[in-house]
Amino acid sequence: MSLSLADGKDERDLSENSLANGSNSFAGSEESAGAEAVGYLETVHTPPLSATQRRKIDALSKLVQTTPGLELTSTERSWMDEACLSRFLRARRYNVQKAYRQLHETIQWRRKFGVERLMLDPELKDVKHQSETGKLYVHGVDIYGRPAVIMKPRYQNTSERKTANEQIRHLVYTLERAITLMEPPVEKLCLIIDFPGYSLRNAPSIKVQRQTLKILQDYYPERLGIAVCIDSPTIFWTFFEIIKPFIDPRTAAKIHFCSRKGKVGTNQHMQTFMRQLFHPDQLELELGGRSTWRYSNEEYFRELIVPNYLSANRECALIVAFSHDETEDEADQVFHDALSHCDNVKES
Template sequence: MTVTTMDETNEEKKTGELPENEGNVITLVGEKSQLSEEVERKGCEEILAALNEDEKSRLSDEHMALRHLRAEKGDAKLAIKKLKKALQWRKEFGVDKIKNAFSKNGDQEMRSVMTLENETGKCYVRGYDKEGRAVFYMRPVLENTKEEINQMRQLVYHVERAIACTARKSGLEKFNIVIDYKGFRLRDAPPMSTSKHTLEILQDYYPERLHRAYMFNPPFIFRTFWNLIKAFVDPVTKQKIVFCHGKAGLVEMADKFDMSTVEDFTGGTAGELRAFDSQEYLASTPFDHTFDEA
């Protein structure tokens, strides 16, 4: 992990090192510090000191330790425990193999899995909010598979892609999720194990990454599904969930997004955008670009 100063944001630093000047300010681009500078600096030092060299080499980026520290409200010991678990998960789950499935030397089996999982367009990253955070769209009624592990690989691919797109576009840390529940029926609800697994990945392994989750067109029957899973949603994540109904939902979107760039089911003013093309998105579009990005 690198801890950067306000004027060193664009300088490359070796993973696991702290700047020599102990008076430097820890910062995440576009994010307000949740703790005092001293607490964050000392906490990050404690976390990095607790990692072995292999763990340090597997940090996803220079701010991973800081995000875990903030997620645990400054409790460095708990952050160390959670971070070590996340690093082990990334290794065992094969996050790098998932991310690189469509690179020149990508794993062919993983590529086949991702191609099948994505063929209906149930998940994709497209566009940004006004501040440059990528938008990860989910459309549950287009679910086409039943194998949980591969569905989770699909989730991780898109989380990683949304993060990469946001970083390239604006240098920010977080991304948005927009879920379209149009046509959702109770039989479309995923098994409880899948819902819990999804929440575990987002909350435990990607803390401080979600900006907002917008829920569009939730039918009355969705309340039954929500009542089943909300007990597993941590309080911080609950605060980020926005249920978008009618005009109030459109106002919420218009405040945060250029409405000419979002899908029509969110109130987009451009009508239907170009139809999603899974093959183009996976195989031809750079990983750090959203679909149909100019």
């Protein structure tokens, strides 16, 4: 499984360039498409922050850090870096007060949900159970260096009625893992939803769909680069029309629809579109690429978890403190236990 990221690639939304607007400027042979795409990327750079934007970032940071009763941990302060603050501000069009409310809510949600604890859980029993069939995972990167999050609803293997919370934990875990694979200046991910086999039996409820949408829009703002929906069935459109009013227009603009039966040579054709977005070696055969990689739960977690634990540092270990009352010595012990666990996994 290739997880390496392209260095120095711009990651601005594809909805802003010719691909999402129906043009085939990168279409043609695989080699020429890749060459033209790289040439395009080399001429595009993320614009530096203006003086006004930097002042707003400083103002937002001060607001959060001086909020009575919030008391950020060292890990939360590290998470809330300049890039994070900038994303929340961009999501609220640089309105400091609106960005503050969203960021404050996100911090509280991350604590209640237990995001840090989830990401350093050496067992991940519920997440591994949810992922057994390969219904949601991270694999490969697009030409912008953005990690690809792949969803295949037909492989739904658990009952929402019994495991709705586990399903959301699986989603959050996957988003967080995708983020750990990003290398600056990459900040966003590419979401691919492959719909064949989608039915009422495996479709999430409106409640879960709205919860998922809120997490993506409010708690992970400016993380979605593009969403590609392949072979969307009628039942999907029924649900989509219901939740569409809750989708931010800028998010909606990032959603692209294509089909295996679309007209070849147009962006409505899956392979045509996907090979403009991905190098074929980074894309599975069934998604229009030429990679023969197949999902394996054991191999997937071995590749994702072990490198992240082995590259962890002492500050990262402190987030394993399950309450703010634990001492640094206790946190250090948990950290070393986690590393020992990884060593055992790697050797097995």
